[in-house]
Amino acid sequence: MKQRLTVLGSTGSIGTNTLDVVARHPDRYEVFALSAATQVDLMLAQCAQFRPRHAVMASAPHARLLAEKLQQNGLDTEVLQTPDALETIASHEQVDAVMAAIVGAAGLAPCLAAAHAGKRLLLANKEALVVGGEVFMAAVRSGGATLLPIDSEHSAIFQSLPEDPATWARRVDHILLTASGGPFRTRDPATLHAVTIDEACAHPNFSMGRKITIDSATMMNKALEVIEARWLFDLAPEHIKVVIHPQQIIHSMVQFKDASIIAQLGTPDMRVPIACGLAWPERIASGAPLLDFTRLAALTFEEADARRFPGLHLSWQALAAAPGTTAVLNAANEVAVEAFLCQRLRFDQIHALNLATLETVLPSKPDTLQDLLALDAQTRAVARELVQRFN
Ligand code: NAD
Ligand code: MG
Numbered sequence: 001m002k003q004r005l006t007v008l009g010s011t012g013s014i015g016t017n018t019l020d021v022v023a024r025h026p027d028r029y030e031v032f033a034l035s036a037a038t039q040v041d042l043m044l045a046q047c048a049q050f051r052p053r054h055a056v057m058a059s060a061p062h063a064r065l066l067a068e069k070l071q072q073n074g075l076d077t078e079v080l081q082t083p084d085a086l087e088t089i090a091s092h093e094q095v096d097a098v099m100a101a102i103v104g105a106a107g108l109a110p111c112l113a114a115a116h117a118g119k120r121l122l123l124a125n126k127e128a129l130v131v132g133g134e135v136f137m138a139a140v141r142s143g144g145a146t147l148l149p150i151d152s153e154h155s156a157i158f159q160s161l162p163e164d165p166a167t168w169a170r171r172v173d174h175i176l177l178t179a180s181g182g183p184f185r186t187r188d189p190a191t192l193h194a195v196t197i198d199e200a201c202a203h204p205n206f207s208m209g210r211k212i213t214i215d216s217a218t219m220m221n222k223a224l225e226v227i228e229a230r231w232l233f234d235l236a237p238e239h240i241k242v243v244i245h246p247q248q249i250i251h252s253m254v255q256f257k258d259a260s261i262i263a264q265l266g267t268p269d270m271r272v273p274i275a276c277g278l279a280w281p282e283r284i285a286s287g288a289p290l291l292d293f294t295r296l297a298a299l300t301f302e303e304a305d306a307r308r309f310p311g312l313h314l315s316w317q318a319l320a321a322a323p324g325t326t327a328v329l330n331a332a333n334e335v336a337v338e339a340f341l342c343q344r345l346r347f348d349q350i351h352a353l354n355l356a357t358l359e360t361v362l363p364s365k366p367d368t369l370q371d372l373l374a375l376d377a378q379t380r381a382v383a384r385e386l387v388q389r390f391n
Contacts, residue, residue, distance in 0.1 A: 003030070130329070150277050184217055244304055335380050
């Protein structure tokens with residue numbers, strides 16, 4: 001039986017890499033639905049290639065345009081235009097697996113819908129888990145969903161941990177998330193106020209969406225990943241550590257009680273964790289080149305410098321604070337990155353804005369999707385107001 005797949009965010013970096021892997025295995029996978037924000041032409045091409053039953057666009061004008069073009073091209077994909085269309089394609093009874101590759105808190109509602117419906121949920125959209133936290137994990141448990149990490153570090157930890165989660169607390173001392181250090185690993189921290197958008201977008205190893213690229217430059221990406229790991233693997237925050245590894249060959253490691261370490265290695269290519277999530281516990285071809293050890297000059301490691309990357313530590317602080325604080329941190333950071341990309345905030349002010357927002361919004365415990373969305377909206381309003389004051 002083929003696995004029927006919904007890809008949320010199919011036109012993005014993770015979305016297109018997912019479809020690249022899927023196209024290599026027409027015997028195993030069939031696309032049920034695709035979603036995107038505004039890229040109508042790429043969506044049309046994906047519909048022509050994968051013939052999904054449904055497509056969803058984030059705005060009504062883009063949805064209408066897509067519907068027109070599908071009809072002109074004789075394609076029978078139906079464009080869903082209801083307000084809950086993303087939840088519908090994430091939880092549809094004919095769907096087996098959902099790739100969550102929307103960027104930001106915008107992906108939370110369909111992730112929760114897939115979790116409640118007990119789907120195999122392939123999670124790239126780390127912000128959804130950072131915002132959702134306990135509410136997200138409770139939905140996974142009560143819906144009987146299978147949550148598989150796509151973030152390369154978390155896929156590495158998932159592959160390195162013992163199979164039985166009941167043994168983790170007994171056997172594992174801590175986990176080590178590796179970080180590339182981004183484009184500013186060696187730059188003088190005193191010059192970070194002058195960083196341009198182009199400099200921040202020049203990630204050394206990966207071509208990714210703009211939001212995660214900026215997050216990699218500030219290392220807020222790693223901060224979000226610490227929070228993501230806390231929930232995915234039910235780890236106490238002090239058992240999650242970060243080490244910089246610029247070559248990105250070791251994707252992360254588990255340190256066991258007896259001082260043994262198990263790591264997962266490979267070429268830095270997101271098709272590897274995507275193929276792993278799609279096929280687990282099987283292994284399928286991903287299209288990624290094999291790692292050639294004879295051509296590796298060195299694997300190096302260093303500590304993350306708190307002066308250069310002050311945002312990294314906000315993850316542990318937010319996890320130690322009131323429930324909901326990680327949702328505040330995420331919303332503040334989404335606003336900060338957007339403002340930086342619109343040249344309304346300097347690079348070094350991203351951290352300052354995150355900090356100021358955390359000091360202003362004191363959440364009460366969110367219990368439902370509605371609580372989380374309200375907290376997200378409240379925080380965005382505060383953060384936008386603060387951006388004005390920074391100028
Ligand atoms: P991207 O910007 O390339 O793609 C985002 C996708 O989501 C696009 O299809 C876009 O149309 C859609 N989208 C954006 N805003 C939307 C909205 N408001 N409503 C509905 N759809 C919307 O981003 P990406 O790099 O593919 O990252 C996607 C997610 O995966 C992020 O959470 C990111 O942190 C995570 N991730 C990415 C990588 C990577 O290598 N790119 C690695 C690890 C984790
Ligand atoms: Mg990652």
